[in-house]
Amino acid sequence: MAKLVHSMIRVLEEARSLDFYRRAFGLEVAERAAFDGFTLIYLRTPEGDFELELTVNAGRAEPYTLGDGYGHLAVAVADLQAEHARMQAEGLEPGPLREMPHEGRPFARFFFIADPDGYRIEVLERFGRFR
Secondary structure, three states, X not given: OOOOOEEEEEXXXXXXXXXXHHHHHOOEEEEEEEXXXXXXXXXXXXXXXXXXXXXXXXXOOOOOOOOOOOOOEEEEEOOXXXXXXXXXXXXXXXXXXXXXXXXXXXEEEEEEEEOOOOOEEEEEEOOOOOO
């Protein structure tokens, strides 16, 4: 049986991205591996094994084009309103709180936030299928 272990995104500025993911989601560096021409940085929280891999290509000066195929990453939090308020206080500019009903019942409560490279991240409240 396969196990999901990480998702990779390319970032322009290592320090800016590390600061964002630490402040927004508490992600810390689990491993950093420098190669000729690029560096891989694996981030995770103490609560889980799934990692976000940041790829930093040496010499890159232009922002990446995300294209129209990228959707978003998603994280689940216990207290959505508190996290939204905390991120606002951090100056991270979260989007508005939203609710999505399905068949007359709440399906998801969430907001979106973008990282420094424009990748969208959905922050979901832990309930229902998003525990």
